[in-house]
Amino acid sequence: MYKIVEKRQLAPQIYLMDVKAPRVAKSAKPGQFVIVKMDEQGERIPLTICDYDAVKGTVTIVFQTLGRSTTEMAWLNIGDYFADFAGPLGEASEFIHEEIEALKQQKIVFVAGGVGTAPVYPQVKWLQKRGVQVDVIIGARSKEFLILEDEIKALGANVYVTTDDGSYSRKGLVTEVLKDLIDSGAKYDHVIAIGPMIMMKFVAKLTKEYGLKTTVSLNPIMVDGTGMCGACRVTVGGQVKFACVDGPEFDGHLVDFDEAMRRQAMYKTEEGRYMLELEKASHTGGCCGGRQ
Template sequence: MYKIVEKKILAPNIYLMDVEAPRIAKSAQPGQFIIVRADEKSERIPLTICDYNREKGTITIVFQVVGSSTMKMSKLEAEDYFQDFVGPLGQPSEFIHENIEELKKKSIVFVAGGVGTAPVYPQVKWLNSLGIKADVIVGSKSKEFLILEEEMRKEAGNLYITTDDGSYGNKGLVTEVLKNLIENENKKYDVVVAIGPMIMMKFVAKLTKEYGIKTVVSLNTLMVDGTGMCGACRVTVGGHTKFTCVDGPEFDGHLVDFEEAMRRQTMYKTEEGKQFLEQQEREEGHICHVGLGGEK
């Protein structure tokens, strides 16, 4: 059992929780994820780690209510417990493996959309701890849905906010802000990291390809089982099959087949789609348990 030590409502239907998980906190790295289960009858929900505190032994998660399992999670309060809390899983950010002195020479910008701000935060925080100030572009529907602004301002070099309705910051898309920074403010970025809705990452990668800027995207929304056993998070990257939960969740954005990834993601939203994927996986030699892992 894993105790919830703090709970916050960040925006409508978006929650932050600090959870006691000393072993995970000890080894967690930016970019990795955990799998949580509210109780023994709940589905397994993969969530990218938002933050970790090695001294306190806590892991911070942020989630949005999108179905019955996340709704059940949202009803839990501080002092309540999760049945399961497993991790850290997946590969950490590639920045972790780079030579620090070489990393300090790079100009980095993160592009976050909606709840994608949560997995961006630990990477920006980690870089700042090394004296590297990355730029961050955050997009949301409106000011009401903007999350982690104060925390991000403390860690980022420059924070650019854009909202769909213009209620806060710039009005428009994150790609418009990125394009303006490159073309009109003469920003010379070496790496772009985009995390958010699949369609957002697709168009960020399309834009950066025009400028020849290396781009990393996170396909965490495709994960179901989270252990590589079900094959449901299969994605094509550079013509090769990859599994988001064990090979990722981060990949080269210019090599990801976004059309395939978006089709797969859409199919998860219907029971018919889940049944179709199960049959498809069996025919291709995989044993898929999409209905067991993916939230309905």
């Protein structure tokens, strides 16, 4: 059993939890993920690691309530337990295998969208701790959906924020901010984009025009986390890959995003029906506290 020792709501439908998982915390690296189960009958939920503390033995996860399982997970509180908390899984970010002095000579920019800001945090933390200065572009629908801005700024990174509706900082898309930075003279060697599939697709499209190395995380299409369900099967450079086993990070210029988004849409129907039923029950006085 894995105890929840901290819980915070970061934004509407977005929650942060610190979970006591010493062995996972000791082995975790930026870019990896965990599989959580609320109980023995619960669904396996893949979540990218937001942070980890080997001394405290805790792992931080951030999730958005998009369907049945994540909605029920949000009902858990401090002192409650996960039945399973498996990890770390997946391949770590490629830059951790590079020589630090070589990394210090590079200019890296992260492009984070929505909940994708969570897995960006440990990567920025790892780099900044080793003296590698990075830029971070954070995009959100509106100010209320912006997460971890202050935490990333506290690491010492240069942070640029944009919101779709202009309710905070700059109005516009992350791609517009990235293009403006490049056109104004920023010399980037590596772009790392994590967020909605459509965002990563257009970031990769833009960076290809500039000839910039680009890494994306395909965590959004993972379902089972083992490669057995086939949900995260994707074509990368003409080869079949599985996001949970071979990734979740891949060369953004080689990913077939259209195929990946079609596959992602196939797994939304059941979750969408549950959310509609849950909303209907809340308005009609029905019970929404258990499985439907």
